[in-house]
Amino acid sequence: MTAPHGPAAETTPEAAAPAPRVLIADDQDLVRTGFRLILTARGIDVVGVAADGVEAVSLARRLRPDVVLLDIRMPNMDGLEAARRILAEAPDCRVIMLTTFDLDQYVYAALAAGASGFLLKDVTPEHLAAAVRLVGTGDALLAPSITRRLVERCAPAAAAADTVATADTRRELAALTPREREVLILMGHGRSNSELAHELTLSEATVKTHVARIFAKLSLRDRAQAVVLAYETGLVAPGSVTPARQAPPAGSGPRR
Secondary structure, eight states: OOOOOSOOGGGOOOTTSOOOEEEEEOSOHHHHHHHHHHHHHTTOEEEEEESSHHHHHHHHHHHOOSEEEEESSOSSSOHHHHHHHHHHHOTTOEEEEEESSTTOTTHHHHHHTTOOEEEETTOOHHHHHHHHHHHHTTOOSSOHHHHHHHHHHHOHHHHHHHOSOOHHHHHHHHTSOHHHHHHHHHHHTTOOHHHHHHHHTBOHHHHHHHHHHHHHHHTOOSHHHHHHHHHHTTSSOTTOOOOOOOOOOTTOOOBO
């Protein structure tokens, strides 16, 4: 499988967006040093580096970075537990997990813990900087279709165990309008905003409004969490497919 080295073009942040403050946590000194040099050279402020999960949590608490790059496998405390603790204390922080192999067995658990995506350690300098800037804007790092493939590969057992939503989650889902529920299901199937606009015959601005309302009602950080929730609550089943709708007749524009 070709490794997803960078964010989807459709979600590239505006060039004028302020650079996020970044914390890097990896037990390999070469990775820490290399990533720091790459980001600093591209105008991104690296406020600290950590060699294990315990140090990462401590530095995140003290430095309050906007984005944390966390290696999944680290001594003393792994990246998954570090992500949970960091996000519990700073829900507005964005976490990107670092891994050596695509479809790492822990990737699904990382997304479920609140991570906004993942990067392979052999990511190119350009994609590393773009990914950090992307999640710094509050967007999910992974293209929706990539997130869906990860969940389908890694989540069947978890989904089977967690398809019964909690009472709180059921109430939150019940608060969605029929259109918002439809949008959430299609996001779970990997549809991007432009694909949603086409399939639902809406403008992209309207789709973005629906997505923002879904995030607010369900207390989600980003699209990655929305996909995970769609699977865990049984709205979308691993391996299921929702066919795309036919293109609208020529000359018919989106309705708002």
